[in-house]
Amino acid sequence: MTYCVAMRLRDGMVFASDSRTNAGFDQISTFRKMFLFQQPGERLLVLLSAGNLATSQSVISLLEERTHGNGQHLLNVSSMYEAAVLVGNTLREVVSRDTPETPTQGQHVDFGCSLILGGQIAGEQPRLFHLYPEGNFIEATEETPYFQIGESKYGKPIIDRILNYDSSLELAYKTALISFDSTMKSNLSVGMPIDTLTIPAGKLSDVSIYQVTENDRYLQQLQAHWTQGIQTLMATLPAREPAA
């Protein structure tokens, strides 16, 4: 499994993705699920992927390869919306290429993958899209400023309680890390390291993915404060009246 989250706020965007890929419990590997496409100063696009690894890797390979060609590609489309259409088409292309007409060996294999595409092209505001395995997509709004893909349920309540469009990037980053910590404590299929990327609105160059490992000092600080804080908070909640 996988867990990825992306937030588009007034101040900019925050992305985070784990790097565990598993096909059964004895076949666990580490794969990056965060990919950057940039034209420094002009555009900065981020893709996060969850689902069939063969499909998502092929989509990324084709998208990268084509940036060197003459057709339409991620480094020359005129808007983030056009970029989302292009990624959706590429996803459909791979799924239709790889899905056999009749299931191999009688087994149904899910070739689908979900993607999050976020970023900014000069002249536009930052935009964020969630692409479904069918290649269609939805866009984040002020009311719904974040998307998750993969193993999303464990880490959703904390985001729902904290995040809104006006949250600071710092708060969003902390919320994303706690959301990952909650997920990894409850589910083995999501694992370290976590790739993270914070992009202030309007910043179209000089960003880099920061990889949070298990020994990351800041993460350990957050985990310790959070665990202690939650336990204290729960212990100090009002007690039930005897009548109940």
Added chain:
Amino acid sequence: MTYCVAMRLRDGMVFASDSRTNAGFDQISTFRKMFLFQQPGERLLVLLSAGNLATSQSVISLLEERTHGNGQHLLNVSSMYEAAVLVGNTLREVVSRDTPETPTQGQHVDFGCSLILGGQIAGEQPRLFHLYPEGNFIEATEETPYFQIGESKYGKPIIDRILNYDSSLELAYKTALISFDSTMKSNLSVGMPIDTLTIPAGKLSDVSIYQVTENDRYLQQLQAHWTQGIQTLMATLPAREPAA
């Protein structure tokens, strides 16, 4: 969907279940998912159910009906383990009765349901079992003192962070309510009212289900304190060092 949780601690047991049942978004109903079987002073058994409503209702009906017969039933089995075997057998009986040999109208219907069985029979300690749709089951231990069925992921991290075998019943009850609140904030298929039941160890009579409704004053207090507390806690977590 459904969400149920049950905890077996040193001091006793806590049960909670929602009451929303849905088959599609336009067919939402309220059904109790918590059932008591008691012989005051001698035994007290609690069943929680999730999954196919026709199956779980039939299982409960058969279990209740048979307490008036001469065979083995929940009010005369000699141990909680025997009770779990009996419930598992009844579940298998209903699923095998209702599952057609060939899918009706070409549609695959899931006739399965999951159950949690907890309680105490005089002479034994309180015991807690999680029954799978296949009728087999596992038992809670000191290391794993709680079970969830249904839409369990949203509400799992908070329990994992707080609960252990030595937690007080009061803390367990608060944790269960917050776990429900987290689930209901993030998922529409789990809904009010919440049936709750707290049973101190050794108490084999005079317990009653307490129904928490949306207007429950204590729940509203908890929600307000929790939301405020979580936001304050997140805001006061250490900030990232500039280097990161």
